[in-house]
Amino acid sequence: MKRFKENIKKYYKYAKYAAKSELKAEVANSYLNWVWWVLDPICFMIIYTFIVQIVFKTSEQYFPVFVFIGLTAWNFFNTTVSGSVKLVSANKAIVTKVYIPKYILLLVKCFKNCFKMLISWALVLILMLLFKVPFSFKILYWFPIVIVLLVVTFGISSILLHFGIFVEDLFNVTNIFLKLVFYLSGVFYSINSRIKGVLRLLLLKCNPIAFVMDQFRRVMLYNQIPSFKWLGIWFVIGIILSAIGISIIHKYENSYAKVI
Amino acid sequence: MRKKKEEKEIAITVKDLHIAYRGLKKFSIKKSLLHLKTSKLEIFEAVRGISFEVEKGKILGIVGKNGGGKSTLLRSIAGIFSPDKGIINLHGNSVSLLSIGVGFQPTLTGRENIYLSGLLLGFSEEQINQKYNEIVEFSELGEFIDKPVKTYSSGMYSKLAFSITAILETDIMLIDEVLSVGDVQFRAKSYNKMRELIDDDTRTVIIVSHSSETLQSLCDEVIWMHEGKIKMQGDPDEVIEKYEEFMKVKK
Numbered sequence: 001m002k003r004f005k006e007n008i009k010k011y012y013k014y015a016k017y018a019a020k021s022e023l024k025a026e027v028a029n030s031y032l033n034w035v036w037w038v039l040d041p042i043c044f045m046i047i048y049t050f051i052v053q054i055v056f057k058t059s060e061q062y063f064p065v066f067v068f069i070g071l072t073a074w075n076f077f078n079t080t081v082s083g084s085v086k087l088v089s090a091n092k093a094i095v096t097k098v099y100i101p102k103y104i105l106l107l108v109k110c111f112k113n114c115f116k117m118l119i120s121w122a123l124v125l126i127l128m129l130l131f132k133v134p135f136s137f138k139i140l141y142w143f144p145i146v147i148v149l150l151v152v153t154f155g156i157s158s159i160l161l162h163f164g165i166f167v168e169d170l171f172n173v174t175n176i177f178l179k180l181v182f183y184l185s186g187v188f189y190s191i192n193s194r195i196k197g198v199l200r201l202l203l204l205k206c207n208p209i210a211f212v213m214d215q216f217r218r219v220m221l222y223n224q225i226p227s228f229k230w231l232g233i234w235f236v237i238g239i240i241l242s243a244i245g246i247s248i249i250h251k252y253e254n255s256y257a258k259v260i
Numbered sequence: 261m262r263k264k265k266e267e268k269e270i271a272i273t274v275k276d277l278h279i280a281y282r283g284l285k286k287f288s289i290k291k292s293l294l295h296l297k298t299s300k301l302e303i304f305e306a307v308r309g310i311s312f313e314v315e316k317g318k319i320l321g322i323v324g325k326n327g328g329g330k331s332t333l334l335r336s337i338a339g340i341f342s343p344d345k346g347i348i349n350l351h352g353n354s355v356s357l358l359s360i361g362v363g364f365q366p367t368l369t370g371r372e373n374i375y376l377s378g379l380l381l382g383f384s385e386e387q388i389n390q391k392y393n394e395i396v397e398f399s400e401l402g403e404f405i406d407k408p409v410k411t412y413s414s415g416m417y418s419k420l421a422f423s424i425t426a427i428l429e430t431d432i433m434l435i436d437e438v439l440s441v442g443d444v445q446f447r448a449k450s451y452n453k454m455r456e457l458i459d460d461d462t463r464t465v466i467i468v469s470h471s472s473e474t475l476q477s478l479c480d481e482v483i484w485m486h487e488g489k490i491k492m493q494g495d496p497d498e499v500i501e502k503y504e505e506f507m508k509v510k511k
Contacts, residue, residue, distance in 0.1 A: 014376070028408070098338070
C-alpha cells in the first residue's frame with residue numbers, strides 16, 4: 001500500500017502527461033478524430049433507438065438520452081477493460097527499456113478514457129436539455145456513481161492486465177465476455193421494466209456495469225435517489241479488486257519484460 | 261588516468277546473480293484445451309551466478325559474444341528484470357539504461373517524447389525544462405523536434421534517444437552498444453560527450469560493447485562474460501587481448 005502511494009506520487013505527472021499526449025496524438029493523426037469521440041456514441045444511440053423503437057416497438061421515457069447514458073458508461077468500461085489485456089505488450093517499447101510500475105500504464109489509459117467519457121457526459125447534459133428532461137439537484141449523485149464506476153473498472157482491469165501477459169488468447173475471451181455483458185447490461189433496454197423476478201435482481205445487482213448504468217439513469221432521468229447500500233458494496237468490491245490487482249502486479253511485474 | 265579517491269565508495273553491488281527465463285512461458289487457453297498434457301518448461305539461464313562491484317565514478321566495460329547474457333545483466337541492473345537469485349544493490353543511486361531506440365511513442369513529436377522519457381526516468385518537469393534546449397541542440401534535430409517521431413530516419417531516432425539519456429544525467433548510466441549511433445560526425449560528438457560524462461568523478465558507467473577500441477580507451481575495468489558467467493575480469497588491455505584471441509580461435 002505504501003509502495004503504491006509512493007509510486008503514484010512519483011509517476012502521477014508522467015501519467016497525466018502521457019494521457020494528454022496520447023489524446024493529442026489521436027487528434028493529430030487526423031483532424032476529424034476528436035469529432036469521432038462525439039459522433040461515435042451519437043451514431044450508436046441513433047442505431048439502438050431505431051432498432052428498439054421501430055423494430056421492437058418498445059420504448060422507455062426519454063429513450064435517446066436513456067441509451068446515451070448507457071453507452072457513455074459502457075464505452076468507458078469496455079475500452080478500458082479490453083485495452084488492459086494487451087496493455088503491457090502494447091507498451092513494449094517502454095516496458096523493456098525503463099522500470100515503470102505497470103499499473104501506471106493502466107492509469108494513463110484510465111485518464112485518457114475518462115477524459116473522453118467526460119465529453120460524452122457533457123453531451124448527455126445537452127441531450128437532456130434537448131429532450132426537456134427536468135433537472136433536479138439529484139443529478140449531483142452523479143459524482144459518487146462515477147467514482148464507483150472508476151474504481152470497479154480499475155480493479156477489473158488491473159487483474160486482467162496481469163493475466164493478459166501470460167495468457168495469449170485472453171484478449172479473444174475477454175472480448176466475447178464483454179459482448180455478453182454488453183447485452184446483459186441493458187444499454188438499450190431497461191432491465192427494471194423488461195425483466196422480472198430473481199433474474200432482474202441478479203442482472204441488476206451482480207453486474208456492476210448494469211448497476212452503475214441503472215443508477216445514472218435514476219439520478220439523471222427519473223429524479224430518484226441512488227441505492228446507497230449497493231453503491232457502497234460495489235465501491236468496497238472495487239477497492240478490494242484493485243488491491244488484489246495491484247499486489248499481484250507488484251509481485252510479478254519484473255517478470256513481465258521477460259515474457260513479452 | 262584519473263586520480264584515485266581515498267576512500268572507496270561502492271556504487272553497484274551485484275552478488276551471485278542468477279536470471280533465468282523459466283516457467284514464464286506464455287500459454288493459450290485454446291492450446292491447453294486441445295493438449296491437456298502440460299508442456300515441458302523451457303529453462304534458459306541467461307545469467308548464472310555473477311558477482312562484482314563497481315566503485316563510484318568508475319567505468320566498467322562488458323564484452324562477450326552475442327547471447328552471453330550481457331543485455332540481460334544490464335536490464336536487471338536497470339530494474340526491468342527481477343533476479344531469480346542473488347542481489348543487486350545500487351546503494352540508492354538513480355539509474356538509466358541507454359540503448360538504441362529508447363521507447364518513443366511514434367505518433368508524438370520529438371518534444372513530447374523528450375518530456376515523456378524524462379518523466380519516465382524520474383525527472384521533474386522543471387529539470388527537463390532546464391535541459392530541454394541542450395537536448396535539442398545536441399540531437400541536431402532542428403525543426404524536426406516538433407514533427408512526429410515516426411517521420412524520423414533511424415539515425416535521427418537514435419540521436420534523439422542518445423541525447424535524452426546523455427543530457428538528463430543519472431548517477432549510474434548503463435550503455436548498450438550505443439556509441440555507433442548516427443553519422444561519423446555525430447558519432448565523434450557522442451563519443452566526446454561520453455568521455456565528458458565518464459570523466460565526471462561521481463558518475464558510474466557500465467558499457468556493453470563489441471568495440472575493443474572503445475572499451476580500451478574508456479574503461480577502468482572490463483568483464484568478459486561467457487555463457488552467463490564471468491570468464492575473466494580485470495585490466496581492459498589484458499582482458500580484451502584474451503577475448504580477441506578466444507574469438508579468433510573459434511573462427
